[in-house]
Amino acid sequence: MNPSQIPADARLTLRPVGFVDSPVDLDGRTARIGTGLSWFQAYEVVAVQADGRRMFRDMIPVVDFTVWSAQLPDPLAQRAATLVARIAAPRPPLHLGERIVRLDLPQVMGILNVTPDSFSDGGKHAGDPQAAADVGFAMMAAGAAIVDVGGESTRPGAAKLWEGDEIARVVPVIARLAASGVPVSIDTRKAAVMEAALGAGAAIVNDISALLHDPRSMDVVAQASCPVVLMHAPSTGDDPHANGGGYGDVVTDVFDWLEARIAACEAAGIDRGRIIADPGLGFGKSLTDNLALVNRLAVFAGLGVPLLFGGSRKRMIGALSNEAPAAQRLGGSVALAMRAADLGAQMVRVHDVPETVQALHIWRGLRDAALVAG
Known part of the structure; x- marks a missing residue:
């Protein structure tokens, strides 16, 4: 044609x-x-x-x-x-309190779950804020740029959580991390939790509903002038995995949805330079959908904002490796993170920080050597 x-x-x-x-x-x-x-x-x-x-x-x-x-x-x-x-377009650095996170090289966001029913770690950090904070400190020492603290499980079929319980889980951990200068993001879709977390020292909001689940969340982020991660999920209700499937071209559909959410945030007063996009791997998407999103990940560079990729320990790894359980998906997680870096992602969200940071050091060394050698 x-x-x-x-x-x-x-x-x-x-x-x-x-x-x-x-x-x-x-x-x-x-x-x-x-x-x-x-x-x-x-x-x-x-x-x-x-x-x-x-x-x-x-x-x-x-x-x-x-x-x-x-x-x-x-x-x-x-x-x-x-x-x-x-x-x-240049992706501007993130200004997180006294720290600046540059996005001209892939960065690592460490996942710190403080839920009793986490799919990936069985809730081993729940109920002990200091122990959870110590895990966050170890992530920073291993090279994470940001620690992402979450208090609500978003696995398929997870029970709904009252915002007060979520606040009680995350705030003590965030306060400990932030007091020591650790850049923290709050993984939540509830405005009250965002407010409490930001008040405790969190610097980024990471919302799997792209600020659609709670009608107040857009205003909270706009007034805080903080960076925000907008993730695609097929449902903004209690179950983010609902209404999955039915995509025409999944990559184009997710791209258009994220583009519309970025525009809506800008219209609400959120600076484009503070917006990060996440295609939402695994949320209401089949294995075929997820593979298409990974293979065509570079299309999301056309959003013009930093791209966060979250493939760590996702179910697609098990589906491609003899149903390996979550705790045995390190190899697949690192492979996905490196693929995302190759395709231009500015940040990868992972459970296994030391291994991913080491892999990215090798990636950087290879790139530098290629530039020098021409």
């Missing part, structure tokens, strides 16, 4: 493809995701209809893209230019 024949109302996405280790000697033939270490040689252009049926897919070299996109209908040409600009 000639680009001029693509309907002007098609849903268009661009995915960086053809990644190279170094742009040296490839002048004009590569583009870059933000200011990171991910260079690529082409855009995969996908256009889908409103019902999700794909009508066009092609790989357009970076060097040819300006001429090619000029042949699109005007609305799509403007859309393509916007996506190209977003892919290249």
Whole structure:
């Protein structure tokens, strides 16, 4: 199909493809995701209809893209230019109290669950704030940039939790970590918990409902002027896994949903530079959906905000490795984190911090060597 024949109302996405280790000697033939270490040689252009049926897919070299996109209908040409600009846009650092977290290199967010029914650690940190805080301190010592504290299980079928109980679980841990200078994010979808956590020293809100579960949460984040993680889930009700499936093109559907949530947050007064996006791997998504999201993860660079990837110990790893239980998914978790780094993710959210940090050190060393060698 000639680009001029693509309907002007098609849903268009661009995915960086053809990644190279170094742009040296490839002048004009590569583009870059933000200011990171991910260079690529082409855009995969996908256009889908409103019902999700794909009508066009092609790989357009970076060097040819300006001429090619000029042949699109005007609305799509403007859309393509916007996506190209977003892919290249610098991801500003996160200012978290006295700490600055740069996003030109992949960072690690450590997962600290203080729930009695966590799917990944069996609640071993619940009920003992100091022991939980000590785990957070160890994560920071191992190289985590942020510790993500959560007090409510979001596994499929988890019981609903009263916000007062959630606050009682997370605040003592956050207060201990923050008092020692640890950058903390609060993993919650409840406005009251956000307020209590921010008051105790948390610096980021990480909401699996993208500020849709609680009608007050948008105002809380806007007034706090704090960074926020917007995650995709098919339901903003009590069970975030409900209403899964039924996607047309899952990657385009999740991209469009996140793009709309970013716009809504900006309209509510949340600065775009404080927004982080998470495609919500495993939330109401089949194995096929999850594999598509991982393989096409670079498309989310077109949102123009930092990308957080959370694949640690997810069920898809077990599905691909003889149903290995959560505690035996380290290899798969690290593999997913490295794949995300390769595809331009600015942050990976993990349970196994030392192992992931070490893997990223190797990743960085390889990138640096490739740049020096050209």
